[in-house]
Amino acid sequence: xxxxxxxxxxxxxxxxxxxxxxxxxxxxxxxxxxxxxxxxxxxxxxxxxxxxxxxxxxxxxxxxxxxxxxxxxxxxxxxxxxxxxxxxxxxxxxxxxxxxxxxxxxxxxxxxxxxxxxxxxxxxxxxxxxxxxxxxxxxxxxxxxxxxxxxxxxxxxxxxxxxxxxxxxxxxxxxxxxxxxxxxxxxxxxxxxxxxxxxxxxxxxxxxxxxxxxxxxxxxxxxxxxxxxxxxxxxxxxxxxxxxxxxxxxxxxxxxxxxxxxxxxxxxxxxxx
Numbered sequence: 424x425x426x427x428x429x430x431x432x433x434x435x436x437x438x439x440x441x442x443x444x445x446x447x448x449x450x451x452x453x454x455x456x457x458x459x460x461x462x463x464x465x466x467x468x469x470x471x472x473x474x475x476x477x478x479x480x481x482x483x484x485x486x487x488x489x490x491x492x493x494x495x496x497x498x499x500x501x502x503x504x505x506x507x508x509x510x511x512x513x514x515x516x517x518x519x520x521x522x523x524x525x526x527x528x529x530x531x532x533x534x535x536x537x538x539x540x541x542x543x544x545x546x547x548x549x550x551x552x553x554x555x556x557x558x559x560x561x562x563x564x565x566x567x568x569x570x571x572x573x574x575x576x577x578x579x580x581x582x583x584x585x586x587x588x589x590x591x592x593x594x595x596x597x598x599x600x601x602x603x604x605x606x607x608x609x610x611x612x613x614x615x616x617x618x619x620x621x622x623x624x625x626x627x628x629x630x631x632x633x634x635x636x637x638x639x640x641x642x643x644x645x646x647x648x649x650x651x652x653x654x655x656x657x658x659x660x661x662x663x664x665x666x667x668x669x670x671x672x673x674x675x676x677x678x679x680x681x682x683x684x685x686x687x688x689x690x691x692x693x694x695x696x
Contacts, residue, residue, distance in 0.1 A: 424448045424449070424450055424484040424485045424486055424487075425442050425447055425448065425449050425450070425485070425486070425487050425488075425489070425594055426449075426450045426452060426481065426482055426485035426487070426488045426489065426504075426509065427439050427442070427449060427450070427451050427452060427489045428452045428453070428472060428481075428488070428489060428490055428491050428493070429452075429453060429489075429491040429493070429515070430451035430452055430453045430456055430460075430461065430467075431451075431453040431455075431456055431460055432453070432491070433552060433554040433583040434515060434549075434552075434583045434586045434587050434590070435451070435453070435489070435491075435587075437583055437584045437586075437587035437588075438489060438587040438590050438591065439451045439461055439462070439465055440462070441587055441588065441591050442591060442594075443461075443462045443464055443465050445591070448466075449461075449464075449465045449466065450465070450466045450467075450468055450481065450482075450483075450484070450485060451465050451466065451467045451468070452467075452468050452469075452470050452481045453469065453470075454469060454470070454471045455469060456468070456469050457469070468480055468481040471494070472490075472491065472493040472494040472500055473493065473494035473495065473496075474494075475494070475496050475499030475500045475502070475503050476499070476503075478500065478503040478504075478507075479503060479506070479507060482503055482504055482506075482507035482509060483507055484507070484508075485504070485507055485508065485509045486508065486509060486510055486511070486596075487509065487510065487511040487512070487513070487594045487595075487596070488504050488509045488511070488512045488513070489512075489513050489515070489590055489594060490504075490512050490513065490514050490515065490533075490537070491515055492514070492515065492516060492517075492529060492530045492533045497532060497533045497536035497537070498536050501536055501537065501540045501542065504542070505540070505541070505542065509542065510542060510543060510596075511542060511543040511544065511545075511594065511596065512537055512540065512542050512543070512544050512545075513544070513545045513546075513547065513590050513593045513594050514533060514534060514537045514544065514545070514546045514547065515547050515549060515586070515590070516530045516533065516534055516546050516547065516548045516549070517530050517548055517549060518548045518549060518550045518605055518606075518607075518665075518666065519654055519658065520534060520548060521548060521605070521665070522658075522663050522665050522666050523654050523657065523658070525650075525654075526650050526651065526653060526654025526657070527651070527654060528650075534546055534603075543597075543600050543601075544600070544601065545593040545598075545599045545600065545601070545602050545603075545604070546602070546603040546604070547586060547589060547590060547593065547604055547606055548603060548604065548605045548606065549581060549586050549606045550578065550579060550580065550581050550605065550606060550607040550608070550666070550670070551578050551580045551581070551658070552580060552581055552582075552583050552586070553580045553581065553582050553583065553608070553684050553687040553688075553691075554583050554687075554691075555580070556569075556617055556621065556688070556691075557691075557694060559571075559618070559621070559695070560694050560695055563621065563625075563629055563695045564695060564696065566630075567622075567627060567628060567629050567630060568629065568630045568631075568632060569614070569617075569618040569621070569629055569630070569631050569632070570631075570632040570633070570634050571614035571618075571631075571633070571634060571639070571659075572614075572633065572634045572635065572636055572638070572639035572656070572659060572660065573613075573614065573633075573636075573659050573660045574613060574614050574615045574631060574633040575613050575614075575615060576613060576614075576659065576660060576661075576662065577611030577612055577613045577616070577667065578611055578612070578658070578659070578662060578666065578667060579607035579608045579609070579610060579611045579612070579667070579668075579669045579670075580607075580608050580612060580617070580684055581606050581607050581608045581673070581681060582608060582681060582682040582683075582684075582686070582687045584682065584687075585606065585608075585673050585677070585681045585682055586606050588677055589604065589606060589672075589673060589676045589677060592676050592677065593676070599676070604670075604672040604673075604675075604676065605670040605672055606670065606672055606673055606681075607668075607669055607670040607672075607673070607681065608669070608681050608682070608683065608684060609669060609680050609681045609682070609683055610669060610683065611667055611669070612684045614631070614633075615631050615633075616684075617684055617688075618631040619631075620684055620685040620688040621688045621692070621695055623685070623688070624685075624688040624689045624691075624692040624695070625692055625695055625696065636656060636660065639656060639659075640652055640656060643655060643656070
């Protein structure tokens with residue numbers, strides 16, 4: 424049994440679908456998930472990673488776990504996993520653990536807990552995801568406008584479907600043990616270029632407006648803790664060479680190049696119509 428936490432998220436949904444299509448047994452876990460949210464053959468269990476004591480039913484029968492960074496007690500989560508008989512964990516972390524450890528201490532704690540858990544493990548450090556562009560969905564639908572800071576700074580955003588595909592490979596018994604992979608797209612794109620790619624997918628113009636750093640900080644502070652806000656702004660505005668570099672890890676694991684932002688935009692155009 425494969426247990427997928429965050430099963431209603433951008434990576435989790437794709438991962439559940441891929442495992443189900445491969446006819447593998449799956450338990451999909453999220454705080455408010457219902458059976459209507461998953462394919463009929465998938466078991467859905469509502470549970471909260473912030474409350475490890477309540478994870479027993481979600482982890483029951485599991486052998487491999489896809490784990491998000493969520494909650495404050497990674498050791499409690501991993502203890503629950505071991506008690507349930509889970510033998511392997513694949514952690515979805517962030518590239519910032521390697522490039523800006525001071526700003527990303529929380530996911531770093533999860534990485535350390537996984538690596539010292541006694542379980543087989545793989546860590547996936549994702550770069551920025553293409554689905555971050557969903558933050559523009561409302562403004563593009565309403566007025567064909569997209570706003571972001573640092574309009575001409577490029578980063579190699581990754582398609583969450585590629586992250587999910589790497590997770591499928593890593594969850595297999597005996598595969599990718601002790602590996603830490605950095606997952607990016609095939610090329611750096613700027614916010615201006617990403618807005619243009621969405622416009623192409625829609626077949627209509629989308630106006631790009633560049634925000635100031637202060638405007639972006641105010642918006643991000645509504646849903647991110649201050650250290651993560653500052654770390655994110657630093658990555659977006661003054662990325663390091665490592666943050667701008669295209670990683671070979673998606674291709675190394677999957678045997679193919681990662682998908683482009685333009686391809687993701689074509690596939691996701693309905694969200695912006």
